[in-house]
Amino acid sequence: MSRKAKTTKEEVKETPVAEKLTTRKKVKTLIDRQVDGKLHNKRGVKSIDELLGEEDVTFRDYKTEEQYQAYLDGLNQTDLETHASSLSILPREDRVSMEKQLLKEYRLRKSDLFNTLEHSFEFPKPISDEVQRILSEGR
Amino acid sequence: MRNSNINLKRTPERVELIKSMVDPNPDIARASQQAFAEFIRPAVQQVLNAKATSGAVYRDLEFSKNDRPTIPLDTFLGTKENHVRIWSQSVAGGLPTNLIQGLGEYTFSTYRLDSAVSFYEQYIKNANLPVLTAGIDRMINEIVVKQERNAWGPLLAALAGNGQVYSSKVAGQFLLEDLNTLFTKIDRIYTSYVGGTPEGVTPQGLTDLFVSPEIIGQIRAFAYNPMNTRGGYLSNGTESGGAVPLPESVREQIYRGGGLVSIYDVSIHKLIELGKGQKYNTIFDNFYSGSPSFNGATQEIVIGFDLSRDVFLRPVITDDDYSNGQVVVQADDQFYKRSEKIGFFSRVVEGRAILDNRPIVGLIV
Numbered sequence: 374m375s376r377k378a379k380t381t382k383e384e385v386k387e388t389p390v391a392e393k394l395t396t397r398k399k400v401k402t403l404i405d406r407q408v409d410g411k412l413h414n415k416r417g418v419k420s421i422d423e424l425l426g427e428e429d430v431t432f433r434d435y436k437t438e439e440q441y442q443a444y445l446d447g448l449n450q451t452d453l454e455t456h457a458s459s460l461s462i463l464p465r466e467d468r469v470s471m472e473k474q475l476l477k478e479y480r481l482r483k484s485d486l487f488n489t490l491e492h493s494f495e496f497p498k499p500i501s502d503e504v505q506r507i508l509s510e511g512r
Numbered sequence: 513m514r515n516s517n518i519n520l521k522r523t524p525e526r527v528e529l530i531k532s533m534v535d536p537n538p539d540i541a542r543a544s545q546q547a548f549a550e551f552i553r554p555a556v557q558q559v560l561n562a563k564a565t566s567g568a569v570y571r572d573l574e575f576s577k578n579d580r581p582t583i584p585l586d587t588f589l590g591t592k593e594n595h596v597r598i599w600s601q602s603v604a605g606g607l608p609t610n611l612i613q614g615l616g617e618y619t620f621s622t623y624r625l626d627s628a629v630s631f632y633e634q635y636i637k638n639a640n641l642p643v644l645t646a647g648i649d650r651m652i653n654e655i656v657v658k659q660e661r662n663a664w665g666p667l668l669a670a671l672a673g674n675g676q677v678y679s680s681k682v683a684g685q686f687l688l689e690d691l692n693t694l695f696t697k698i699d700r701i702y703t704s705y706v707g708g709t710p711e712g713v714t715p716q717g718l719t720d721l722f723v724s725p726e727i728i729g730q731i732r733a734f735a736y737n738p739m740n741t742r743g744g745y746l747s748n749g750t751e752s753g754g755a756v757p758l759p760e761s762v763r764e765q766i767y768r769g770g771g772l773v774s775i776y777d778v779s780i781h782k783l784i785e786l787g788k789g790q791k792y793n794t795i796f797d798n799f800y801s802g803s804p805s806f807n808g809a810t811q812e813i814v815i816g817f818d819l820s821r822d823v824f825l826r827p828v829i830t831d832d833d834y835s836n837g838q839v840v841v842q843a844d845d846q847f848y849k850r851s852e853k854i855g856f857f858s859r860v861v862e863g864r865a866i867l868d869n870r871p872i873v874g875l876i877v
Contacts, residue, residue, distance in 0.1 A: 481586075481615075482616075483614075496607070496669075496798070496799055497799075497800070497801030497802075498798055498801065500607060500798060501794075501798050503794055504794060504795050504798045507661065507791045507794065507795055508605055508606070508607065508661060508665055508795070509605045510605065510657055510658065510661045511604050511605035511625075511657075511658045511659075511660075511661030511662040511665065512604050512605030512658070
């Protein structure tokens with residue numbers, strides 16, 4: 374039969390006061406205690422607009438898939454459906470498949486949104502006067 | 513530039529309209545000039561489209577002048593790749609640029625090409641149709657030259673940058689073997705996005721070949737020259753010499769037709785600007801660097817296209833004030849009465865874009 378180890382008075386006395394203060398349970402703020410029906414809201418503070426579902430969020434607002442996934446996680450079912458509708462995606466009741474669909478669309482649009490135009494080909498030789506003259510016939 | 517000209521038939525109504533363009537009453541003269549401009553506009557557009565050799569490569573995409581000239585790339589290319597490389601030219605007569613862009617909405621750069629012509633009133637008073645048509649032809653030709661330079665610049669740059677340039681089997685000679693090589697190469701280049709046989713939009717492979725008059729001459733010589741690049745084999749396994757020409761029927765066809773318009777179902781187009789030391793050869797020489805090496809003074813480039821791919825686009829702005837036409841022809845109002853001239857000007861607003869440079873191959877001969 375196992376015996377439960379008793380905490381002696383000496384051990385309690387030895388615990389520093391500073392340590393006690395740091396381990397004290399954090400008092401929840403009003404926002405922390407907000408019951409909004411979302412899966413979790415640990416990944417960032419939300420604006421009032423976002424909480425009210427009035428912010429027009431597009432793919433452009435999230436630069437990585439993780440950020441977008443975090444945003445989706447922070448949405449309740451109604452917000453998720455509203456977000457899908459705003460992107461012209463048919464809302465579904467099944468949250469998992471809805472999120473999957475939104476992430477798929479995000480991946481498709483990501484390259485378009487975040488890859489800026491760039492010159493990738495440089496002419497190997499300086500453009501000669503003769504070539505410039507020939508091309509300038511097009512002016 | 514292809515040979516196609518305006519031909520005005522001499523009818524009493526036309527003669528009357530032409531003479532009234534120099535009527536002493538300026539209102540009547542001006543109205544007649546505008547009526548004549550509107551009358552020749554469709555013909556100008558038709559001839560313009562027929563003359564440009566680049567018309568065989570590019571496909572027109574018409575946009576209204578109040579519209580933004582854009583296309584959704586993912587719909588157009590049907591690709592699942594994240595990026596596309598687009599060759600275009602932002603200003604007329606400028607250098608081609610190469611842009612990498614995600615699959616989104618692509619906005620074309622368009623520019624205005626224009627030309628003007630004027631006539632002395634004495635020709636118009638006499639309704640001198642040959643002078644009038646020659647002048648209008650000149651106006652069209654000037655636009656065609658501009659179109660051609662702006663169309664071939666991006667094509668040559670796209671070819672120079674795609675690494676799909678090969679050399680001929682025999683230096684200085686264009687043989688069926690070379691055409692066969694281009695076929696194989698272009699088939700290998702155009703795979704599906706997973707590297708397999710493409711599905712859906714089936715590429716045909718090589719469809720068109722642009723060559724110099726010298727290469728056309730070599731094709732004519734197919735009628736009397738051997739064509740094999742390897743001999744037959746003897747029973748002991750050694751290769752025998754022996755020249756083998758094309759079949760009799762093909763050689764006869766070449767002889768009677770003065771050449772061939774297609775080989776292996778590939779259309780052959782003649783370009784005066786190709787050939788040693790010629791304009792497009794010189795441009796390609798300046799744009800290209802790599803293996804095989806190329807010297808524009810001693811070698812020439814043959815350009816092959818797979819035009820089954822809808823990637824060579826010519827956005828053109830139509831004007832609803834002119835029956836949604838691509839070409840606008842108007843009476844020129846810069847001439848004073850004492851100059852005894854009347855004139856016309858014409859303009860086209862267009863651009864060029866190559867959405868994918870893989871359907872172009874080059875052969876250094």
